[in-house]
Amino acid sequence: MLSHVDDSLIRMSRTELDWFADRPEWLRDLHDSRALDERGVTWLDQNGSVEAAAELRSGYAGEDSLTGPPDDERLRAFTVEAEGKIPVAVGPSVTDLHGLPAIAYWLAEPGPAGRLWLAPSRDFHPFSWMPLGTGESAIAAVEHHYPSPGLTRVDLTRELRVFIGYRHEIGDMRDLERAMTFNRMLDFGAWCSGHLDDPWPKTLPEGTGMLAMSAFQSDTASIHDPGRPWSQSWRTKHSGSHFTLEVHQRDLFVLSVRYRPSPHLEAMERSNAHNETRLPLDLPPDVACAMDGFVWADVPDLEADLAAAGNPAEIAGLLRVLAALWDGDFDKLTGLRRWAAHPSHVVHAALWDAALQYNLQFLCDELLLTGTSEQLTDMCARVQRMGGFPEQMRHRDAFPGQTGTEPYDEDDEEEDE
Amino acid sequence: MTIASSHWRRVLRAGAPATPLHDLAAAEGWPRIADEPRRHHDSRRLSWSAGAAVQVHLLEFYPHALRTVVITGEEPGGPVATALDTLLDHRTVDEIFADATAAEPRRILAGLYALTELGAATAGDPRLPTTLTRALEHPEFVVRAAALRTAPAFQAWPGLRDAIEARRPLETELAELIEEMLSFLDEEAEG
Numbered sequence: 001m002l003s004h005v006d007d008s009l010i011r012m013s014r015t016e017l018d019w020f021a022d023r024p025e026w027l028r029d030l031h032d033s034r035a036l037d038e039r040g041v042t043w044l045d046q047n048g049s050v051e052a053a054a055e056l057r058s059g060y061a062g063e064d065s066l067t068g069p070p071d072d073e074r075l076r077a078f079t080v081e082a083e084g085k086i087p088v089a090v091g092p093s094v095t096d097l098h099g100l101p102a103i104a105y106w107l108a109e110p111g112p113a114g115r116l117w118l119a120p121s122r123d124f125h126p127f128s129w130m131p132l133g134t135g136e137s138a139i140a141a142v143e144h145h146y147p148s149p150g151l152t153r154v155d156l157t158r159e160l161r162v163f164i165g166y167r168h169e170i171g172d173m174r175d176l177e178r179a180m181t182f183n184r185m186l187d188f189g190a191w192c193s194g195h196l197d198d199p200w201p202k203t204l205p206e207g208t209g210m211l212a213m214s215a216f217q218s219d220t221a222s223i224h225d226p227g228r229p230w231s232q233s234w235r236t237k238h239s240g241s242h243f244t245l246e247v248h249q250r251d252l253f254v255l256s257v258r259y260r261p262s263p264h265l266e267a268m269e270r271s272n273a274h275n276e277t278r279l280p281l282d283l284p285p286d287v288a289c290a291m292d293g294f295v296w297a298d299v300p301d302l303e304a305d306l307a308a309a310g311n312p313a314e315i316a317g318l319l320r321v322l323a324a325l326w327d328g329d330f331d332k333l334t335g336l337r338r339w340a341a342h343p344s345h346v347v348h349a350a351l352w353d354a355a356l357q358y359n360l361q362f363l364c365d366e367l368l369l370t371g372t373s374e375q376l377t378d379m380c381a382r383v384q385r386m387g388g389f390p391e392q393m394r395h396r397d398a399f400p401g402q403t404g405t406e407p408y409d410e411d412d413e414e415e416d417e
Numbered sequence: 418m419t420i421a422s423s424h425w426r427r428v429l430r431a432g433a434p435a436t437p438l439h440d441l442a443a444a445e446g447w448p449r450i451a452d453e454p455r456r457h458h459d460s461r462r463l464s465w466s467a468g469a470a471v472q473v474h475l476l477e478f479y480p481h482a483l484r485t486v487v488i489t490g491e492e493p494g495g496p497v498a499t500a501l502d503t504l505l506d507h508r509t510v511d512e513i514f515a516d517a518t519a520a521e522p523r524r525i526l527a528g529l530y531a532l533t534e535l536g537a538a539t540a541g542d543p544r545l546p547t548t549l550t551r552a553l554e555h556p557e558f559v560v561r562a563a564a565l566r567t568a569p570a571f572q573a574w575p576g577l578r579d580a581i582e583a584r585r586p587l588e589t590e591l592a593e594l595i596e597e598m599l600s601f602l603d604e605e606a607e608g
Contacts, residue, residue: 154452196453227456328454330461331434334482359457361480361566365526368559381558381590 017088019046022110026134027088030116039142040092041106052087052105059122077274081126084109085117092146094120094237097188099203102237104146106138120145120238120286123184127274128285130267144263151240152197156258160280160287161325162296167251173232176245176253185290186234186243193231194223198242229327231256239284248324249357255296257287299325312344319347323354333358340366348376356383420474420487422536425498428513429484431527433506435475438486441504447473455479467497481530510538517548522557529563533570540573550580558590565594569601578602 017023017031030036031043044052061074085107093101102121107129109115116138118130132138164170180186189200199221204213224230233244241259248254261282262268268281271288278298279288302325306318319339326332339351340363348367355363368380429435442449442465450472451464460476467473470490477484486505491497508516508531517528529552532539539545549571552564561584571577581598588595 154449157449157452225456227458228454328461330477330479330484331432333479337482358455359480360482362482362526362530365559365563366523369522369557 015043015045015048017043019049020086020088020108020110024108024110024112024114024134027108027114027116030135030138035139036089036106036142039139040146041089041104041142042091043089044087048090049087052090053082055122056082056087056105056119056126060124060126078126081129081274082107085129086110092142094146095203096237097200097202097204099206118145121184123289124286125271125274125289125292128267128271128289130264130285141264145238150202151260153242153258156240156242156260158259158261158280158282159328160255160257160259160283161328162255162294162298163302163321163325164245164253164255164294164296167247167253170253173230173245173247177232179293180232180234180245183234183290185236185238185286187237189221190217190232190234191221192223192233193225193228195221195233198233198235229254236284236286236290238286241284241287243287243290246324246327248327249320249353252321252324254324254327255291255294257283259284259287297321312342312346315339315342315344316346316350319350320353323350323358327358333360334362336360336363337366340370345376352376352379420476420489422538425488425491425493426535426538427486427501427505427507428531428534429486430506430508431482433484435477435484435486437504437506438473438475438501441500442467442473460485467491471495471497473497473501476534478534481533483530483534485534510535510542514539514542514544514548518544518551522555522560525552525555525560526563529560529567533567536570537573540571545571545574546576546580549574549577553580553584561588562591562594565591565598568598569605572602572605578606 014037017027020027037043057075057078061078062071086109087105088108089106090103093103095101102123104121105119107117107119109117116132116134118132118138118141119126120130130141132141170176177190180190181188187200189198191199200216229246229248231244231246233242235241236243239259239262241257244256244258246254246256259282262284263282264285265281267285268279268283268288271285272278272281275288275292277288279291299322302318302322306315306322309315309318319336323333323336326336333354336351336354339347342348351363351367354360355367364380364383368377371377441447445467447465447467449463450466451462451474453459453462455461455477458480460478462477463475465473467488468490472489474487474489475484476487486501486507488495488498488501513528513531513535515528516524517532519525519528528548532545532548549564549568552560555561555564565581568577568581578599581595581602585592585595585599
């Protein structure tokens, strides 16, 4: 079932809200001011409201899902979250790479204490709907989200990094890419580490076929930078955040989200409470929705584990994961130096891997100066004799069959044979 | 603007945060104009526009654990440099040379690596030949290796090739690296 709230409804003449029982005064004023109308919002009649509520429920709970029957748990959650929130308007919409719109839904709570809520699309989780207070904050919210911002890396000043698992546990990048295809918060065009920003156009030119898309994907979007961790990125449809999966040390998957701080702190509080997570409150709510289905460990938890760990193997395992999460955090990564004084060669081996992966020459120096195991000393010395670490970021086996990547050196080819 | 070794630059002390620079940029309303992640052999770079032609860059070079702040487009003694000189916890050139000629290997490494960041600021410094020669002859393998690896940063010293050449008959552990550096310097000299 596609959205009932289509263009024909949007083009209808302006609808009054007389049907809304116990309509709060601020909603009357907002409706009368036409401020939202000017920004692409269309008010609903009572039938439209009922249909919109049904669409929101099916969008979240999967009543029209391609992948299976409705999810009872989600239906229950929707019922709880949507209680007392009545759809009053729809629009504007954001469009994805293919030009398909995701229309916004506006809901109001009756009574003098009621507030306005924004569900940026029917796929948005109800506990991530954004409470907007009354009046002007609603207008600001429209201006913040529509059109969806064409943000670049420079605009995305915050980063969230979480560890999502080992490759031997959760599969390779192809498996994750397949899963991301069904992630309704992410746009379709993916890109690899050769691009700092999304190389795809905001919307494909009309008539662009699959062949043209595939050619762009392989010739341009799939280019990797051998000097950076292998990665695949998507932009979120609503906030324009960069949602990136990175492969570290041939085995660790890190989810990195670069984002512009969002003002919708209460939406994230509700999302965190529902999901029992502690994502940053300034994280855009669509990112929290996009992370649905992921299981992750965050830096504070892992750092606490490291502080409490006594077993060298446990310390080593944590250092490997934390080194991946700290990539890009200068103070944290350079702080690895102090672990060189640990007496266990198991810990030294983890440091060695980090030095190799992230070209931490200072750590190699420290391992040599502290006198590690004979084998590690030999390896460190060999690196010194070679003049430093080669680029070790390429992990072809994490991207099986992917075309358009950087060329591989002869050693890789020989290994394949 | 391309960052050159001749531009105003300060190497921050180990462990010194970049927070004062971030705070100044926020207070002055400097727009951020670049944010490039670390590459295997390249620094992470954050850049701000601090005026019509003035840019401020924070470079984080992970291999050597060094933070450097560079200003481009400002005359010497300009207001941005003056402000940053006061705010940043940086190492002076004298301190860096003192480290590079110290006895303790870790201090020498910290000094050598910082000298590579200073570039043109130390090219004609009379302390440079002695510093590099001592590092090349140091009994600690790690120090000698670091001196050889960083040699390309000190090509402005005319005696560099001879100093490395003099180590050729004496150095067994790092013979391969010596040959590599001599070849590199010869190729550079030939243009």
